[in-house]
Amino acid sequence: MLDYAVKRLGLAVVIVSVAMLLLFSMIYLIPGDPASVALGPRATEAMKAALRERMGLDQPIWVQFWNFYSRAWMGDLGTEVLSERPVLTVVGEQLPYTLALVAGGITWSVALGIPLGCWAAVRRGSWIDRVVGVLSVAVIAVPSFVVAIYALLIFAVALQWLPAIGAGKPGDLGDQLVHLILPSLAVGLGWVGYIARIVRASMLEVLEASHIRTAYAFGLPDRLIIYRYALSIAILPTVTLLGIGVGQMLSSAVFAEIVFSRPGIGKLVYDAILTRNFPVVSGAVLVTTAFFVLLNLLADLIVGALDPRVRSSF
């Protein structure tokens, strides 16, 4: 297991390094002068030149990349262009909001997707199975921003049950949870469908396995067979899927953060791209990428720990 973990960790480092290279190349190919955008119409040429120098934009691109790369591995993501606050602080302030959003999305998808998939598999071919199948495809097909807008109009504007904007009062967990309900639903609803479908397929396969048939032959209660012996095996692909799902949810978080005017990494990056605030773009995307890679690493390690065949095949 240790050998497997070391190999996976090495691969994660390579992925983050390549992502940094791609990221750096892409943001520096975007047209537009960060100094002009940042300082506005009243800035003189001298001011713009000074800012370009402070941002290191007057240096060759390979020097800029090396500076960014070497500092990033030491945990220094530079300073924000205008407020001169450390990028790590700026990103650190926003990251918890996005993590909460993604965690909320996962909660919705797991809490609804697993029971629905399980229910459909156990009642294979019934009307319940067919309804779950149609619903799964429907929620997968609806883009998260559409869910966000309709959720807002129904639950915030028409019924006024839930807030429409913001992330709740800092320090007030209850208020923050209430503010999380709609955005996390928007982010997680599509994944309810994915998880329901994969759990159903996986359950059907496990329910045909000989040890389950044996359990039925011994007359064990259905509930025990389904939840203890079948679901515990059928749920394994869901763990891997959720690792990928986190990446998708991080992307969806951008829309949710804009529609619900929530703070978060997505909104931070969006604003930073518009203002060509390169240090923030680089820092935020790097942190998000590293987070995504680490989560996938964790998912792989969990699956590896649960299933020896995965370890041996790597």
Added chain:
Amino acid sequence: MSQTPQHGLTRRSLLASAGAFGAASTLSPRMAWSQDGKILKIRSYSDIQILDPSFRLSTPEGDIMTAIFAGLANYTNGDEWNWRPVAVETLEQLDDLTIAFKLRDKIGFTDGFGQMTAEDVKFSIERVADPANESPYAGDWDALKEVEVKDTLSGIIHLKNKFVPLWSTTLPTATCCILSKAAVEKEGGKLGTKPVAQSGPYIMTEWTPKQRTILKRNPDWAYEPGGYEEIQIFPIEDPAAAEIGFEAGDLDHTWTAVSSISRLKENPPPGGVMLEKPSLAYVWMGINQDVPPFDNKQIRRAVQHAIDRETVVEAAYFGAASTSTGIIAPGLPGHREAVLYDYDPDKARELLAAEGATDLSVTLDILNQSERLAAAQVIQANLADVGIKCEIKQNDSGTFWTLGAKEGDYWNKLQLIMGRFSMQPDPSWATVWFTPEQIGVWNWERFNSQDFAELHAQGLIESDPVKRDEIYRAMQDLMDESGCYVFLTHEVTGVLHRDTVIPGLKPNGESLLPDFKPA
């Protein structure tokens, strides 16, 4: 050994709790906004990036700074552009080159920085003006010679030359917020996002980045108190999101999208009041006179005649805005009644035929916003009607605002451009960007008129309102004559507020935070 408390959470109790929550929610819809005059929740269109008056980046930052740092003056609430004293007891123009001030005697700085003195005024003003400090607002005090301190509370502002916009666009703005000299020096010469030595009717008590800013009444402020005990400011870039936030009860006041004004006027949300405020901003289509085929003045003129400005503005703003006659809005000196070259497609075809211009194909660069795209599509149709094929190129803001810069490589490809500049309440702030020295900076039409530059210089020192009016009219006539401009609109600002709130607004709809009051 400790024991974990047993909560007895069962499926039955969970369902019962959920049901009770749902029922309670149905019976009592959320009433998030404050109706007791204590808390006001408003939208700003951007978050704080810096709280230093000399380096502010956006209007919302200026609004906050004028609430937490007492300035010499501020604009008055209402429909007329006037100023009122804030930190001063008197502020008086003694002659063209001297302004005397006397501070109020009960204004103190927070964080133990003591009383506001004339020395702080001198420091704050000269700090903006000093080229070494590289403030983008140094131009506001371009005419400054020095600030003379007479005693603890009094002083004289000496000017090098007459500067008429001083009273309309320098003194009542955040440029004239007075900072504590000791505090700024202690902070290393520049303030960040954490305000120190606050002195206004409000103090900033909380800033949660990208989420909210909280201002509370300054307990040490001895003069006109702010209307609310607490103002919560939410940075919401998207006006549509803010409108939904208002309808959901999360906001008491917001600016709306221009395209929403008609809908909200006809059908305002319950408890909502929709206002329209004239904007000073100006939107135009520019024609780059240095790039073929527009290096031919007759073809530029043909384009001026080809554009149906009424239809363009109607399509873009759904009838909420009207066409403009130049870059200076109604109510300001220099506003004209009409443009010199208006929609006349037959004339446009005639001019193009006379120049032998057939099968012209041009590009129109715009910012990727829905209003601009709608306007550009009508322009595209108008140009097609006279035989000019027009390709619309949408740009994000970061790219758009550098298209005509001389440092780049696109200015000599740029043909048509749709621009929008915001404005201060003085005509010089409209004309300053179109002088020859601005070519390749903000003058992307590369309009090059020495007469225009001379008139601009005259306008800055001419205090006779009639003569000033003539100067700025003549300048816009020169712009029209050049064929480089098709003036479209000044837009309009939509303001939506709760009927329990009396908003504090400048004539153009921008906020005066201390002037918001409960109805």
